[in-house]
Amino acid sequence: MSSTKTLRTVALGGSGMTKQLKIGGSSPVSIQTMWKAPLSSTGLDEVARELMVLEQLGCDIVRFAVPDMDSAEALVSLASMTSMPLVADIHFDWRLALKCLDGNVAKIRINPGNIGSRDKVREVVSKAKDKNAAIRIGVNSGSLPADLREKVEAQAAKGSSSALIRAEALVEAASREVGVFEELNFQNYLVSMKASTVEETVLCNEAFASRFDIPLHLGVTEAGPLISGVVKSTLAFSRLLPKGIGSTVRVSLSDSIRNEVIAGREILAECGIRTGGVRIVSCPRCGRNGFDVHGFVSRWETELMSLKKDITVAVMGCVVNGPGEGKHADIGITGAGDKVLIFRRGEIVKTVSVSDGYESADAAFREELNKL
Ligand code: SF4
Incomplete structure (x- = not known):
């Protein structure tokens, strides 16, 4: 199945933002991540500096949890300190959404069905329109509406395929939220449906994409630590993105925010969706190594991945494969006996x-890298 619908374009951010971003339509698939600590008004300079690193790594959007008014105020301040489009993640309290929209927040993640009365939803939508901010509806398999949860449990008890049932429930939950915005004639929103299994993630996004022209944010929720999270996200995204399903991605990991961005970028690159940038080709290392490949890669990964160069870098432990890989690499480093x-x-x-020592090897590598 491929998504044949022309997606609507969702615009993030108004004139107050230094960087405007579009999701959906013919826009490139964007990469996002979520800040992993509470946000407070102290330490915002440090957060802004890390946002610059994330931007260099290829991150397009960063989301922050906004559980209270202090964090809403901190996010408003932060939005004036960075060019990174910021997203406020809000549950239930529409006043937090209104507070965030006082500043140049690019997007709010909130479900209209959770806000309460229609007047409150209308107020948030009206302010989002004024500020050219987008909204993301985010439904999650762990927090389905009670009637859908009961339906899933009842059907599962009869032995029906649980992944399909849960996927359909997610689509139904998202459809209800969509209905609220459509009634209010608000179209600048996107949808995410997150499940913790690959199959469910693929099924619900395929089903939604076949019915709606609304851009989708892809993610596998509670995906796990680095390895299992990357595996699950890769499997899910690689089945959806080539079909045109998914306009923005987040790789959720119980790991660093930088790794979430790097993983998202690598998945898009391997799917042929994002081209350019630095490709690191490194060997796994074995008993023949004469050079600490792991140490070099961990020292250099962030810097290399941040370069605005379209190059391949080979990092090899020994001459068995080093020179061979080197033929294709723009620059490489390899162990060779005592050299x-x-x-x-x-x-x-x-x-x-x-x-x-490794400092000399690093310095020699840097000198050659700077010539590229
Ligand atoms: S390049 Fe050399 S050190 Fe690295 S895995 Fe291959 S044989 Fe082992």
Whole structure:
């Protein structure tokens, strides 16, 4: 199945923002992540600096939990300190949404069905329109409306396929939220339906995309630690993105925010959706290694992935594969007995003695990298 609908375009942010972003339509698939600590008015400079690092790594949007008025005020302040489009994640309390919309927040994640009376929803929608802010409806398999949860349980008890039933319930839950915005003639919103399994994630997003022209935010919720989270997200996204399903992605990990961004970027690259940037090709290392590949990659990954260069970097432990990979790499580094070789397109350009320590090898590598 492929999504044949032309997606509507959702615009994030008004004139007060230094960077406006579009999701859906013909816009590139964007990468987002979520801040992993409470936001307070102290320490915002440090947060703004980290947002710059995330931006360099390819992040397009960052979401913050807004559980109270203090964090709403802090988010408003932060929005004036960064070019990164910021999203306020709000549950239930429409006053927090109104407070965030006082500032240049690009998007609110809130479900109209949870806000309360229609007047409150109308107030949030009206202010979002005034500020050109978008809204994301986010439904989650763990917090389905009671009637849908009971339906899922009843059907599961009869032995029906639980992934399909839960996926249909997620689509139904999202459809109800969509109905509220459509009644209010508000169209600047997107939808996410998050489940913790790959199958459910794929089924609900496919079903939704076949019925609506609303851009989808893809994510697998509670995906787990680094490895299982990346595996689940990769499997789910790689079944959806090539069909045109998914306009923005978040890889949820019980791991660092930077790794969420790098993982999202790598998935988009491997799906052929985002091109350019630095590709790191590194060997897994084995007993033949004469060079600490793992140490080098961990020291250099953030810096390399932040470069605005379209290059391949090879990091190899020994000469078994080093020079071979080097032929294709714009720059590479490999162990070779008691030496470390720096090469460019297969040609050795520098040799450093292992006994000089990794600092010398790093310095030689940097010198050649700067020439690219
Ligand atoms: S490049 Fe050398 S060290 Fe790395 S995995 Fe291959 S044989 Fe082992």
